[in-house]
Amino acid sequence: MATRRGFIGSASGISTAALLGYSASPSAADSPLTDTTSAAAASVTQQQAKDSIFAVNAGMRSNYATLKAELVKHLSPVIVVQNDAKGGRFTLVTANGQESVNPVAETFELAKSIAHVxxxxFSVIASYLADKIPNLPNADRIDPHDLLLVAFNDDKSTAWIEPLQAYATTLTTARKNLPAAGLPAALTTSCGNILDAALKFINASVQAKVFDMKSFEDFSGSVYPDIRVNMEHAAQAQIKGVQDTMKTWRAKVGEAAWADLYCVVLSQWTTSVLNQNTIIIKDCMNAAKVATHLIDLPGLETPKDPIFTALDNLARIVQDNIAAEMVFPKDTKVADALKGKEDLLSDEILIQLGGSVATTQSAPTYNTLSEGMCPVRK
Structure with missing residues (x-):
């Protein structure tokens, strides 16, 4: 890949200054410094000279921020997805305003709630685990150092009993009320099995005043088939809810606008790859633009203003898409870096460190549904 230096040096037929969009002062060869100019330069301190150079970048950032703030007002249509416990809150942004819905049926949250038992x-007892890995089928997959970090309390302590009993009270109430929840029969059965097994594990551990990784894995492994049933029902509810909403909004904005739709999915880092809503949405968009218009935006925590955060980042992406081609018209590799997740200096750093030059990865494929399955697909 050509570096910035290589790119600038290879620009022929037009000056570097003109190429980058500003007018350069005459060169020293064309206009020798006068005594007055030399004296003025001599009176500038090194720090003042550096500050004047820093000011150039500060001016760029200010201009960049102004453009981005104005561009936000023109983004349309956009769908912003906030992943949450209810299956996601969807907001449609158009020139006429915004509207938000939680499209996924309650079955999604109810099924996941019990699957999380x-x-x-584990969250109650983890810090009291012994920091030595016992003879488990998956022992080689457990990092001893990570276990030591998690098991930070004394494994001889019984301080876990009270919070675990408190959680058991919550589970007992849910188990008693489960038949009245109106869930599908198979889901009611799987939820009952998970709750019963959890209460059995808790009662045995409290009575013995001891537990270990083996006893916990025996419990968690025994309910895995039931957890899969819950996952199946949760996925069905989410697919239907999201697809129905996308179909409604597609009809509302019209085919021409929908073809250029941007979708920004806000997620936590731990769920940002193959995010559940991203998978579903992909098949409901213009297939030719999914790679550039379906954007997973992972973060650490949910931002205070999710819609602004999504639009602000989208504005940055959109203006960088255009800037990339106009600022770097001679090097599409560098342009792609500005348009994507690659840092502009990454290749140069790899070269200087003796590493391999990075290759731009193609957009991930989220399509796990059969062709035409999404009712929004035309």
């Missing part, structure tokens, strides 16, 4: 138990 083993994780709920």
């Amino acid at each position: 083993p994780l709920g138990c």
